[in-house]
Amino acid sequence: MATSGRIPITLTRYGARQASTAGASESDKAIASRVCPFARDSPDEDAVSAEVFPPSLDHDERIGRFLKVSAAQVASDDYVIDSSSGGMTSWFVGRLLAEGDVDGVIHVGRNEDDLFGYRVSYDMDAVLGNRKSAYYATSFADAVSRIEGDGRRYAIVGVPCFITGARHLVRERPALADQLVYFVGLVCGHLKTDAFAQLLAWQVGVAPDQLAEVDFRVKHPHRDAQDYSFAARRRGRAEWASKPNRRLFGANWGHAMFQLGACDFCDDIFAETADVVLGDAWLEGFRQDWRGTNVVITRSPRLQEILDAGEDSGAVRVWPLSPDEAAKSQAGNFRHRRDGLAVRLADDIAEGRWVPLKRVQPDAERVGAKRRSLIRQRRALSRTSHTAFAAAREAGSLRAFMRVMRPKVNAYVLTDLGPVMGRLTIYAPWLARSRFVRNSFVRSILSRARTRSTGT
Ligand SMILES: Cc1cc2nc3c(=O)[nH]c(=O)nc-3n(C[C@H](O)[C@H](O)[C@H](O)COP(=O)(O)OP(=O)(O)OC[C@H]3O[C@@H](n4cnc5c(N)ncnc54)[C@H](O)[C@@H]3O)c2cc1C
Secondary structure (H helix, E strand, O other): OOOOOOOOEEEOOOOOEEEOOOOOOHHHHHHHHHHOOOOOOOOOHHHHHHHHOOOOOEEEOOOEEEOEEEEEEEOOHHHHOOOOOOOHHHHHHHHHHHOOOOOEEEEEEEOOOOOEEEEEEOOHHHHHOOOOOOOOOOOOHHHHHHHOOOOOOEEEEEOHHHHHHHHHHHHHOHHHHOOEEEEEEEOOOOOEOOHHHHHHHHHOOOOHHHEEEEEEEEOOOOOOOOOOEEEEEEOOOOOEEEEEHHHOOOOOHHHOOOEOHHHHHOOOOOOOOOOEEEEEOOOOOOOOOOOOOEEEEEOOHHHHHHHHHHHHHOOEEEEEOOHHHHHHOOHHHHHHHHHHHHHHHHHHHHOOOOOOOOOOOOOOOOOOHHHHHHHHHHHHHHHHHHHHHHHHHHHOOHHHHHHHHHHHHHHHHHHHHHHHHHHHHHHHHHHHHOOOOOOHHHHHHHHHHHHHOOOO
16 A cells, blocks of 8 residues: 555465565655564554554553543444454444544455455444454455545444554555544454464364354354354355354454464554454453453543443443553553564564564563563464364365464463363363263363363
């Protein structure tokens, strides 16, 4: 986008979108280096947020600048059932549209050529019809190119690196600055390649070449918000097949399967350059509510005003949170993004590899030996998942993927949980189904083990 397509973005064999600088001119490479959040010439999140937000905002090293931190949820059950979490992301962009703050919303939704892609929505039906998280690699280049110069104003929704990339883009193309007027961030653990949807779908009986549609977050009334299912639809069929996420291999975010390589170098969890950021309130008290509840951090007075008006009208429920609670809701994410990044940077530098400049300093000793081992195993797991899945897909064999990955996941779980809890976790799916395990105490231990194995 920044180079008008002279540095093309193509789909790799592993289902990731990748920029190709082969044959690009030095000036195009310089533009790309100023725009890509993982390049060395682009300003970091602290520099961007200092430029775009007033100095009066509070600052917390973990969540960035903030006006207010809250938990919130759309009040209507009919609404939230079709959202990933508390429904606040689609609600915010819907309000911006309804109140005339923007003419359109640039966000990810269902796509005719692919499962998901960036699209532009101009009415409420389109905003509401394209809800829920897309754990899928996308690019906003085409969508933003289509709206550039049309004289209308837009909100753009994205994970942290996309929002920072969009902020860099408007510096390069000032005409766009008058068009992209609201930046709506999603908290992010890491971004997945297309293979994530395909692996989960394969396990519910839909092979990759048959896959028409997926739903990563099917809610179950009266179960914990984290206890959601994955569903997939085969081409030419109307019915959906689904399974609880906790029973799907590869669904545990802690194992980082199919994570994009760039995510290994990200330290921005709360989309620090976005005007508002929304995530899941994975906190005691909220986790138990099947509807889902968002963590909401506002950095724009106008968006805070919209939230306050929604609370006053009863359209949304809002609870105050502290920055500590917001950070606690993403505890695993911080271990991966901050501690993990320090170790990965140190490892790469020791091996003579190029690394981007990050706010986190390289330091392999930042954590103890066990966490260091987990960080390294997770990185290896992630890398192997790409090649193993591409080979399995080409061979048409899901088993081939399991054969490569299961021993690695088991080793990771044993390091993480120790020999007793680790083995219980590994064998939990089989043990829980066994008619010999009738003892309620044993069942409660198994249930705890299974819950631990699905968290991020
Ligand atoms: C890759 C990824 C990783 C995430 N990791 C975490 C995490 O570790 N912890 C956490 O708390 N939350 C995480 N989230 C956010 C979480 O999944 C929910 O998206 C968020 O809580 C908003 O829920 P909601 O009910 O408010 O949104 P909804 O009301 O369901 O609306 C979602 C809105 O976001 C848009 N959207 C969905 N996916 C994308 C995408 N990939 N890019 C751009 N726009 C999109 C939709 O178009 C829609 O407008 C992640 C999201 C993504 C996409």
